[in-house]
Amino acid sequence: QKEVEQNSGPLSVPEGAIASLNCTYSDRGSQSFFWYRQYSGKSPELIMFIYSNGDKEDGRFTAQLNKASQYVSLLIRDSQPSDSATYLCAVRDDKIIFGKGTRLHILP
Amino acid sequence: NAGVTQTPKFQVLKTGQSMTLQCAQDMNHNSMYWYRQDPGMGLRLIYYSASEGTTDKGEVPNGYNVSRLNKREFSLRLESAAPSQTSVYFCASSDGTDQPQHFGDGTRLSIL
Numbered sequence: 001q002k003e004v005e006q007n008s009g010p011l012s013v014p015e016g017a018i019a020s021l022n023c024t025y026s027d028r029g030s031q032s033f034f035w036y037r038q039y040s041g042k043s044p045e046l047i048m049f050i051y052s053n054g055d056k057e058d059g060r061f062t063a064q065l066n067k068a069s070q071y072v073s074l075l076i077r078d079s080q081p082s083d084s085a086t087y088l089c090a091v092r093d094d095k096i097i098f099g100k101g102t103r104l105h106i107l108p
Numbered sequence: 109n110a111g112v113t114q115t116p117k118f119q120v121l122k123t124g125q126s127m128t129l130q131c132a133q134d135m136n137h138n139s140m141y142w143y144r145q146d147p148g149m150g151l152r153l154i155y156y157s158a159s160e161g162t163t164d165k166g167e168v169p170n171g172y173n174v175s176r177l178n179k180r181e182f183s184l185r186l187e188s189a190a191p192s193q194t195s196v197y198f199c200a201s202s203d204g205t206d207q208p209q210h211f212g213d214g215t216r217l218s219i220l
Contacts, residue, residue, distance in 0.1 A: 092206060
């Protein structure tokens with residue numbers, strides 16, 4: 001059974017600090033990795049995607065991928081109250097599998 | 109540019125009734141997906157269509173059927189609804205199965 005694991009949280013981070021969200025996956029053959037943000041009662045929206053080992057930065061967001069250790073992380077710099085949401089990690093090899101999400105709470 | 113449009117947004121059914129959830133995308137995407145999201149369970153893939161003319165089972169296909177009507181439209185049918193199918197259903201599309209997905213607003217379905 002292929003799995004994508006995330007800490008359910010809530011992860012509480014002070015405003016202005018760095019939020020670090022982690023995700024591990026079981027299938028070494030996974031090739032594509034995605035982070036989605038989901039506000040309560042809303043649909044998921046794409047934050048970042050990464051295909052290669054290393055870091056990928058987009059504004060305040062950085063995705064980090066380590067295929068050897070089978071983990072992918074999302075860093076949010078200068079956290080804002082509007083970043084409070086559930087963050088979903090998704091991993092694809094032949095089919096896409098979503099983690100159950102980490103609830104992030106930014107403390108004003 | 110509407111993106112991914114799902115209808116209806118809300119529906120209440122009785123056990124045993126049938127229903128089709130509609131999904132259309134205007135991004136000329138090749139791949140389309142149906143998910144259900146339940147509390148504590150995350151997003152689970154029901155069926156997907158990698159390209160027009162193909163459909164494949166996901167993680168939880170039992171009790172559902174799909175039709176890829178054309179490149180734009182991908183419908184999900186419940187033939188005989190059961191209370192266990194009460195959920196929020198999301199349709200998504202992407203340029204390819206390894207590409208980021210764009211989600212519709214969801215259909216909140218309750219089965220009594």
